[in-house]
Amino acid sequence: MDNEKLSLPNYDIPEDMQDVVAITTLDRLYNWGRRSSVWPLMFGLACCAIEMIAAQTARYDMARFGMEVMRPTPRQADMMLVSGTVTKKMLPVIVRLYNQMPEPKYVVAMGACASGGGPFKEGYNVVAGIDKFLPVDIYIPGCPPTPQALIAGMIKLQEKIDKESIKKVRWYNKEKKDGNYVPMPILGPDLIDVRRNAEIRDISAKAAVLKESA
């Protein structure tokens, strides 16, 4: 146990008791517990996933930060690492996985593609950034980000967790029960974001401005 992180500063604990006693706040204890075991969803999309795997291996060893336990099932995961290009065809699956993850949950966009479309943004089957659908906590730049960059991003996530307070976090907020639920997009003639249904209908009704579809 890392007492320095857990204990509040400015309290003089006798040296012989430092291993047994810690004086801290509930928030700090709670955050310390969660930040030290962020379990990612085992889930690789594209090239970035290979660097994600490399970050797990001996040279970089993400396990040092309590993040090596990749869970293939969303039910046991705390963090979704979107590691690669998000395509329209894949998007409904990603959204479903996200909805299946229990709170608290975080989303990390790894690489240029997940952050904003990357080199393939202009592609007809590419979603320009996962943040169009999911709330992203951390963006990691790079194509692909090196394992070091990934680890730096993870440490940023830990810093973010450190700042949370039990009183304010959304998953204990009774009013916002389903606050993070994202409605499933549909694959039609193109990808349809159901949250924008009315808007889409209006625009496509105005035939004059709409580009002729092939």
Add this chain to the structure above:
Amino acid sequence: MATAIEPQTVDLTARFPGKVTADSRPGYTGFLVNKENLVEVAAALHNEFGFDLLTSLTGVDYIAENKMEVVYNAYKTTGGAGLIFKVQVERVDPIEVPSLTHIWHGLEYQEREAWDLFGIKFTGHPDLRRILMWEGFEGYPLRKDWKEAFYEEEIKPYKSRWPEGKHILAEEKNVFHDNLNLPKGFDPEKYIVDKEEDLYASLERHTLKDEEGRMRTDHVVVNLGPHHPSTHGVLRVAVTLNGETVMGLKPVMGYLHRNHEKIGERNTYVQTIPYTDRLDYFNSMSNNFGYVTTVEKMMNIPVAERAEYIRVIMAELSRIQNHLIFVGMLINDLGSMYTPSLYAFEERELILDIFEAVSGSRMMCNYFRFGGVVRDVPDDMLQKIKDLVFDRLPAKVDEMERFLSENEILVGRLKGTHVLSAEDAINYSVTGPVLRASGVPYDLRRADPYSIYDRFDFDVAVRHNGDMMDNYLIRFDEIRQSLRILEQAVKQIPQGPINSQKPNYQVKVPAGEAYGRIEAPKGELGFYIVSNGKANPYRYHVRAPSFVNLTAVEKMCIGTKIQDFVALLAMLDIVMGELDR
């Protein structure tokens, strides 16, 4: 090398007068076959002329001539140059071309791809559905008159960005403010979503009864993926199971379809090099290699001598690294989680260090240029490569083999499972180590030498049982042969310039076509490029080994156990970036 019949000596016009004409467009080769006679000519090519391996099929949309063309590349597994033949049809829907899957089964997915992206209907195809996009998607994206939602201009560099350098968010230009392209008057609430009934209908499914007709057991449909720890990315496979036995199986792909070809047709030639890195992202060096050799073939330029050696060194290092990861991942999927793959990754890191030192990036090297490579290999790096090649890697590969290959569980699971016979492998257009494990010594470095591979002394690794064990062992054989090539290459590498051309943002590629191919670690990586003399290719097609090798998976799996299928996927060594492109 077997003496190959040069394509010119196969005179189809004499054999089929009136049915076949030589393709006389400037820069083009091969033959144009009448649509009505396509099946007859193809059968003759396969049976009489011995073109048993049809590697690549693709469409080309010649919109100005109002023609849709299908291009076939046929080869012989005995080696030698190939034969290109084409069929042209009027560009009026429905565009129909007879399917050739009954002659070369390996065309099954490639014909589906042409249907998906060009809307060319292959009559007689057993299962013609969309393959990369989803059923219900509007339009055929690779047609020249189909514009993507973020369309700006036909070719890059876009005027808005160069030379003025003003860049507006693509979202702002689209009426939906998103990457959306919906038909007029579309109402999302009334849209009926496709429930993939066609996919499930295409699977073998029976209801079984006992003799008295009482106990009814049904086959279960199971979907593996696209999020599944063993599918190596985002592949999805729909299977019907009888107990644990696979009765029917259909891969569903396109979950990583990043529109490589459409983007490649907008890019200038040089701009596409970094995109090829992202095809098979384990082997960006090999992908660069395939692309630049194809374009160099069209430009007809020499490659600097030193650069030739650097290219070979990088490509072979890449192959070693790929096969090491293959072994680690295969064993991972067999249930020995992590330990062997950690060892594999350790060696891979050392090779990536070299890539990073010469190119600046670990994975996406973007290292090759037309006429050479972009940066020189410094002497200390060359020394590092020598240390790896002469000392470390041979010992480590031996160590890995000693630890793993005689493991009882491994042998028990691999020996005798998923046998692919030589005939089937050829007929399904399987290439690469999987083909060679079936007993066909077909390696492009020997059968159709490119670059300077004819200068090196090495053997084509081949095994004869075609089962999973041979597929596993052949990877070690190939690593050893790559090390042999590397040993010679690092000794012989001369000093000198690293590029025969001046650095250039735009290259002149004369009008014409070319199909170039190399032996990538996963199989034959081919590029089919059509140029019309402009700054960007008119047609750019990638023949991805992972994609074509997957065609055989259905054949290999029916009747086997579902848990072995996971190992089979690892054994085919697919990578989604290249499979879906």
